[in-house]
Amino acid sequence: MRSEPVLPLQTALINGYAMSYTEYGSGTPLVLVHGSLSDCRYWKSQMAPLGKSFRVLAVCLRRYWPEAWDGEGDGFSIEQHASDVLEFIDTVAGGPAHLVGHSRGGRVALEAALRQPDALRSLTLADPGLPLPGGDDSRGGFRQRALALIRQGDVEEGLALFVDTVTGPETWQRMVPWFKEMVRDNVGTLFGQADEQPEALTPQQIGTLKLPTLLIGGALSPAPYPAVLDALSQWVPHAHRVTVVGSSHGMNLGNPRAFNGAIDAFIGG
Template identity: 45%
Template sequence: MTVQTYTNVSGHRLHFQLAGEGETLLLIHGSLCDYRYWRWQLPALSQNHQVVAPSLRGYWPEAFTTEDDTFSIAQHSRDLQTLIQELSPDRPVHVLGHSRGAHVALDLACRAPELTRSLILADPGFRFEGEAETTPSHSQAVDRLKRGEVDDALADFIDNVSGPGTWRQMVGWFKTMVKDNAYTLLSQIRETNLAVSLDRASGLQCPVLLIGGANSPARYGSRLDILEQALAQASRVTIPLASHGMNLGNAKAFNLAVARFLDQATS
């Protein structure tokens, strides 16, 4: 695995890990993460594919520490579109997004279907158009960040998305990564209640895999339920013994599910 930097993204640098050869699989991390999040996926999935794991704009190693207008789902999607055109100019790529990264992945697939060979959405948390707006689940975390209570803020956020007590059980490298990206929440809070058009999503023609954690909070499963009904070409798997961070909690089952889907999508 190598770490590389691509600088031709509207003057911004994108840092990414690259491993393997073959058709390209793009891994898109979620909130408070970066390319380090995929540490158990790159070795396994790069055996048969070229795997690209970028840190999205504003995340470590150049993490935003203040609110920034260039931090958005749409901007991240456009950045990745540029990166794909650079790394795989002649062939569409497989796209996998987790949590907030699933929102980026879906936007990318809808924005540039010609670049998307297949799409994998793991525990998306977005709101669909027509659903009621809600109070931001991470508003308390943002308030604590602004008061300098970083550890408490991160505990609030991680426990909210993965279940009570999750932050306390996290290993050291994961906590370091999350702390490195803590202040991205100041920008992320601005996209609260950003809605996804189900009509737009249902126009996708590529193969789609929906992945959920068996122990993930119910709100993620409800997103997968709606997508499964709307996308005739979608298949779905549940990762046992895992919550929201299923690619870490049960990496073996997650990697196997992804590998099997990619084999089917390319056959």
């Protein structure tokens, strides 16, 4: 049975915000950026295995747990989160870092890489949440529908709708207790995310990436993630692509051995 370390929550002042994070291991910094309704706890299956080779730092983005945000006020945006990640790398990681982003966190990580590539040693995007130019997201405003359910008091139904849409039918029902607790703790961030309309990055913008880039997808991930990775594979010709077998969107939890091995082989090989 796999044993996972219980890591203390640390805090650093980042762009005027008390950003929480956990840390494990030593050596070259490896920064992990979570996606929607998540926080540093999402990476619990990565900390010790990757910490054997790297100084692993898992952040809690602005407005996510442990802050209990109610959706009031600003500071929730891809741009702000990318700025915070870059400042975190500079002040806490202490220099250029390997950067890993999952889902919405992949969009944050990509924004950071395009803005300040010299801050990074490599970029890993796991099923990144990117709107494609000219693309039409067939999921039909699921964020707004999930938020509407939550606002009327149907929190479990709203969270189930969100999680099942991005990961697959009945995922919420199968989720373990700690994961559901993490999602509930971050329910307020949907107020910020539902109104987000990040500008679609063009192939020309993404094509300027010269960093070593790893693209990771789940073999069972639903649309639009496979199409996003197909596009990125074309736009970043030097990128290396890995598919995690037997797993959907949460591939780092569904098959952590394969996920961790892909990252270790790519940036440590």
